[in-house]
Amino acid sequence: MAKPKARRKAAWEEMMKQSIYEAAVSVIKAHGLEGLRMDRVAQAAEVATGTLYIYFKDKEDLLNYVIENLVEPLLHSLIEIRDSRLTPLDKLEAYFRLSFQVWYGQEDLITIIVTTPTLPSAVKIGGYSDLEVHRSISGIIAEIIEEGVRSGVFRSCPSLRAAYLIHGGVSTLIKAKAGGYDPSRDIELDVADCLALFLPGLLNPGAE
Amino acid sequence: MAKPKARRKAAWEEMMKQSIYEAAVSVIKAHGLEGLRMDRVAQAAEVATGTLYIYFKDKEDLLNYVIENLVEPLLHSLIEIRDSRLTPLDKLEAYFRLSFQVWYGQEDLITIIVTTPTLPSAVKIGGYSDLEVHRSISGIIAEIIEEGVRSGVFRSCPSLRAAYLIHGGVSTLIKAKAGGYDPSRDIELDVADCLALFLPGLLNPGAE
Amino acid sequence: MAKPKARRKAAWEEMMKQSIYEAAVSVIKAHGLEGLRMDRVAQAAEVATGTLYIYFKDKEDLLNYVIENLVEPLLHSLIEIRDSRLTPLDKLEAYFRLSFQVWYGQEDLITIIVTTPTLPSAVKIGGYSDLEVHRSISGIIAEIIEEGVRSGVFRSCPSLRAAYLIHGGVSTLIKAKAGGYDPSRDIELDVADCLALFLPGLLNPGAE
Amino acid sequence: MAKPKARRKAAWEEMMKQSIYEAAVSVIKAHGLEGLRMDRVAQAAEVATGTLYIYFKDKEDLLNYVIENLVEPLLHSLIEIRDSRLTPLDKLEAYFRLSFQVWYGQEDLITIIVTTPTLPSAVKIGGYSDLEVHRSISGIIAEIIEEGVRSGVFRSCPSLRAAYLIHGGVSTLIKAKAGGYDPSRDIELDVADCLALFLPGLLNPGAE
DNA sequence: TATGAATGAGCCTTCATTCAT
DNA sequence: CATGAATGAAGGCTCATTCAT
Numbered sequence: 001m002a003k004p005k006a007r008r009k010a011a012w013e014e015m016m017k018q019s020i021y022e023a024a025v026s027v028i029k030a031h032g033l034e035g036l037r038m039d040r041v042a043q044a045a046e047v048a049t050g051t052l053y054i055y056f057k058d059k060e061d062l063l064n065y066v067i068e069n070l071v072e073p074l075l076h077s078l079i080e081i082r083d084s085r086l087t088p089l090d091k092l093e094a095y096f097r098l099s100f101q102v103w104y105g106q107e108d109l110i111t112i113i114v115t116t117p118t119l120p121s122a123v124k125i126g127g128y129s130d131l132e133v134h135r136s137i138s139g140i141i142a143e144i145i146e147e148g149v150r151s152g153v154f155r156s157c158p159s160l161r162a163a164y165l166i167h168g169g170v171s172t173l174i175k176a177k178a179g180g181y182d183p184s185r186d187i188e189l190d191v192a193d194c195l196a197l198f199l200p201g202l203l204n205p206g207a208e
Numbered sequence: 209m210a211k212p213k214a215r216r217k218a219a220w221e222e223m224m225k226q227s228i229y230e231a232a233v234s235v236i237k238a239h240g241l242e243g244l245r246m247d248r249v250a251q252a253a254e255v256a257t258g259t260l261y262i263y264f265k266d267k268e269d270l271l272n273y274v275i276e277n278l279v280e281p282l283l284h285s286l287i288e289i290r291d292s293r294l295t296p297l298d299k300l301e302a303y304f305r306l307s308f309q310v311w312y313g314q315e316d317l318i319t320i321i322v323t324t325p326t327l328p329s330a331v332k333i334g335g336y337s338d339l340e341v342h343r344s345i346s347g348i349i350a351e352i353i354e355e356g357v358r359s360g361v362f363r364s365c366p367s368l369r370a371a372y373l374i375h376g377g378v379s380t381l382i383k384a385k386a387g388g389y390d391p392s393r394d395i396e397l398d399v400a401d402c403l404a405l406f407l408p409g410l411l412n413p414g415a416e
Numbered sequence: 417m418a419k420p421k422a423r424r425k426a427a428w429e430e431m432m433k434q435s436i437y438e439a440a441v442s443v444i445k446a447h448g449l450e451g452l453r454m455d456r457v458a459q460a461a462e463v464a465t466g467t468l469y470i471y472f473k474d475k476e477d478l479l480n481y482v483i484e485n486l487v488e489p490l491l492h493s494l495i496e497i498r499d500s501r502l503t504p505l506d507k508l509e510a511y512f513r514l515s516f517q518v519w520y521g522q523e524d525l526i527t528i529i530v531t532t533p534t535l536p537s538a539v540k541i542g543g544y545s546d547l548e549v550h551r552s553i554s555g556i557i558a559e560i561i562e563e564g565v566r567s568g569v570f571r572s573c574p575s576l577r578a579a580y581l582i583h584g585g586v587s588t589l590i591k592a593k594a595g596g597y598d599p600s601r602d603i604e605l606d607v608a609d610c611l612a613l614f615l616p617g618l619l620n621p622g623a624e
Numbered sequence: 625m626a627k628p629k630a631r632r633k634a635a636w637e638e639m640m641k642q643s644i645y646e647a648a649v650s651v652i653k654a655h656g657l658e659g660l661r662m663d664r665v666a667q668a669a670e671v672a673t674g675t676l677y678i679y680f681k682d683k684e685d686l687l688n689y690v691i692e693n694l695v696e697p698l699l700h701s702l703i704e705i706r707d708s709r710l711t712p713l714d715k716l717e718a719y720f721r722l723s724f725q726v727w728y729g730q731e732d733l734i735t736i737i738v739t740t741p742t743l744p745s746a747v748k749i750g751g752y753s754d755l756e757v758h759r760s761i762s763g764i765i766a767e768i769i770e771e772g773v774r775s776g777v778f779r780s781c782p783s784l785r786a787a788y789l790i791h792g793g794v795s796t797l798i799k800a801k802a803g804g805y806d807p808s809r810d811i812e813l814d815v816a817d818c819l820a821l822f823l824p825g826l827l828n829p830g831a832e
Numbered sequence: 833t834a835t836g837a838a839t840g841a842g843c844c845t846t847c848a849t850t851c852a853t
Numbered sequence: 854c855a856t857g858a859a860t861g862a863a864g865g866c867t868c869a870t871t872c873a874t
Contacts (some may be wrong), residue, residue, distance in 0.1 A: 038869060048835040086259045101415060135389060158401060165377035165405055172376020197373055200408030246844060256860045433706035454865060464839045574817060581821055584796020592788045594750060609782060613789055616824030662848060672856040
């Protein structure tokens, strides 16, 4: 319809950002986060360094975009899980499974990113624009827990706090595995272990 | 006794290292890990830049020292706990308490350090010389869990994996609190929450 | 023909290198070899320091370039002499003349450079890539001597050794003159003196 | 007699200078001229760095002392030769022999020193205080030549210029050998070659 | 819009020299 | 005199960002 030119332009811009994003990812994979240099990204993206600054304000802006792109799928899937018709308990299981699936798919990169402190403080993501990544995820998990509490399946507890403990545990385990402590990559085993550890502490003992 | 001169020298050297260490800590607190610059450290320590290099080979050497000094007390206390006569269950509780105590004492800094991936590769600490910090801690917790399993209090489980989940959860929670999500600093409440979440999943249901 | 862009770029690069080279030469003339500092070169070349590193890997790389550029003309001319149709005796005379001509043209600088031991190890020049400068020159002179020996004009002698003695003598004399011992700059006189000293020892007494 | 205290002091000072000198030499041998650092010298001399500055004004002063100490024996022997009752021709031969002897005895070090440009310009030596080393030696050789000219053995020639050519040739040959071009260390052969090359050009053809 | 050469502030490290003990 | 820890100016190199084409 209207403004096809503007639409084309927007599409092009998105393509360029994606292209640069992929280049950045490849650079991080090859050189680590410290090795993320704008000239390397430009070379990997087959554009000039100056071009990067057309699509991203500065390095931090690019890094934010990278992180968003990495976390977004996880976050979206997690939201889908939260909003699904599964029982809270199944949602939790689905979260565990999702986590391991996603991590295993991007092990090297995610490990690097997630472990990073430099994460220019406030990472902006979708509707969770002013929350940090961890907080975003933990927040959703907390909502699942709350639902479980309301439905009586889970015992009453400080949900966000529990969510942090759970999500922190899971991501640390994944980092440790990525770091080499445990070569096994059996998702179902991982999920089972998580359930075994966390569920008893969540379930409502008074429930049948 | 013998060589009092050498002893005095060693003491002085230790003092200087501590002084520089403290300066480095203050710099990190003020400017973050990225802001750790040798000139800033020198200024904070009220010495010349060159002086830093008398006591530390280079920046990395200094950073290592900082990290060791931060983690060592925690690690030592943890080892004491492990080797104490407490029951495994009480040891776990002691670990939770210790964690929150230590963190709360150094909140800002520890948050920065622990989150760092750059941990110049292998941080050497005590008997855990070739393990990374996280792994060191998790390893000790795993030993506590194993003891509990042997004594029948805890159910059989992959101890190191459980340890990662627990320690990861705790440290992430602390980071989150340091990050501002929860202003409360009630250690006993924190400990109780951790016990409530993790204990049920650890305890042996077959035990009396 | 093709790739005029690449050609322009290469030409530009060559110009920049030359420009920086000249700046380096001026800095050396003004401050000596020890005074060759990258910031000074940058200032003399009217570029930023960073720019130097676009065209030269590091300071050593630049110094190598400087030396090559100074010695190359001498070496090329010497090779031309060697390959010319002159008699060995005339070639020797031509070598003497060339030496004084070149030196007199760049007295100050060449004096500094040639005296340098730091000559970053192996200076690579033309076909003499793995020989040091002195050796390169002496090698060519030795070839001239050998030709003279074969043709019967010169007596049989260890040619390279003789070449070193001759070239060493000449360059030392020049350095001495550059150092101020003798203000005269009469090339023909210099040449005559050299011939008078060295020729009798080289000529074959048995020849007519 | 008088002032035994002052005499003792002077002797002590000389001892210290010698000791430091030897330390400096060992450092140069081990690390090259560039590696001559005051702390290394102090360590090698088993004194504190500050002590060096009691006996030498600064690094340059020390370096000068080192060079003097190295060259002095050569210079003294050369003077002895000059003042001996040998014929000029034999003196020249003695000079050649002396050169190779001395060099061969200190090859590594002398090579380093002599090749150096940094030789803080004016090296002060004994009666030749304001002449450079090369000039000092060449000056003596020139005197020998002049004596030969006066006695009719040598042809008339610019003696200092000839001396530079001769001494420059010899020292360059030695450097080349030290640099590895020729592993032979047969002094008599070297001397013979030098005589063969230089004598004919020096001898008076009119002499019987 | 794309280019990529140029920029230059920034930062680590060295080492000759000093001076309080 | 002797000490040696402290000094701090100096200098090489990096890399995010800009801007003329």
